[in-house]
Amino acid sequence: MKVFISGGTGFVGSHLTERLLDGGHHVVATGTRPRSNKIAHDRFQYISADTACPGPWQAALADADAVVNLAGRTIFSYWTEGYKKQMYDSRILTTRHIVEALPPDREVVLCSTSAVGCYGSHGDEILTEDAPAGDDFLAGLAADWEAEALRAGEKGVRVAIARLGIVLGKNGGAMKQMLPTFRMGLGGRIGKGTQWFPWVHLEDVVSGILFVIENPAVTGPLNFTAPAPVRQKEFARMLGKAVCRPAILPAPAFMLRLVMGELGAVLLTGQRALPHRLLGYGFQFRYSEIGAALKDIAR
DSSP states (O other), rough: OOEEEEEEEEEEHHHHHHHHHHHOOOEEEEEESSSSOOOOOOTEEEEEEETTTSSSGEEEEEEEEGEEEOOOSHHHSSOOHHHHHHHHHHHHHHHHHHHHHSSSTTEEEEEEEEEEGOOOOOOOEEEESSOOOOOOOHHHHHHHHEEEEEEEEGGGEEEEEEEEEEEEOOOOOHHHHHHHHHHTOOOOBBBBBBBOEEEHHHHHHHHHHHHHHTTTOOOOEEOOOOOOOEEHHHHHHHHHHHHHHHOOBBBHHHHHHHHHHHHHHHHHHEEEEOOOOHHHTTTSSSOOOOOHHHHHHHH
């Protein structure tokens, strides 16, 4: 199988690429760096490109059997109006250009990422894939992102939307910033810590994407979140336990808003999202409980 991955050398993309190569598949990955120093393999091709712009990179989609769309500027930065436009364009325009380049009437699957931020803030309400969309910036971004991906269905492409929770793994993502702080004994809850923390282990994200690719019945939106979300203060307590340090230094809400602006306000809310449809299709999570996930990551 030939798999095209936008953002294929990022945190999730590099792990997915390695799993695919181990499985005997061919991978074409795009990224913004001039060259990829992470992966060297005779079945791996790297294309340096700004996928928010059309270009020669689109030719690699002509004979792809599966497409995984992971490209997008990180949300973990200060949200100026200019940066919000970069977040938007890197997702919406990349997805649009991928869909435009897909040939019609081929047996292709597109697994395009989104985020559980699409639901906005719903307090303690349990959120399955049928929950209503939110009305903040991230929710609007996710709605437009998903709409661009779903247009591929008009070409006969099977489309699945992976609504990612907070991806936890070694050497990247949210844990790259959190682990050093907690290991120094400086970690703690965010605000009151009562907001829900919709986490998912990196290994389950990669396995979930492979599950989507390999199972023709899987379509539509899918919450990529562990079956047992926790409140943020419980996550902080368990992370402190995993690194054998106390987690008693809170990050006050006013300080988050002051230092991080609009992103800080987002971090003070959360989603109690459950992977209803993934479980219904028969997917089995390796890491369903936060304690086991954090123990693995902190090793």
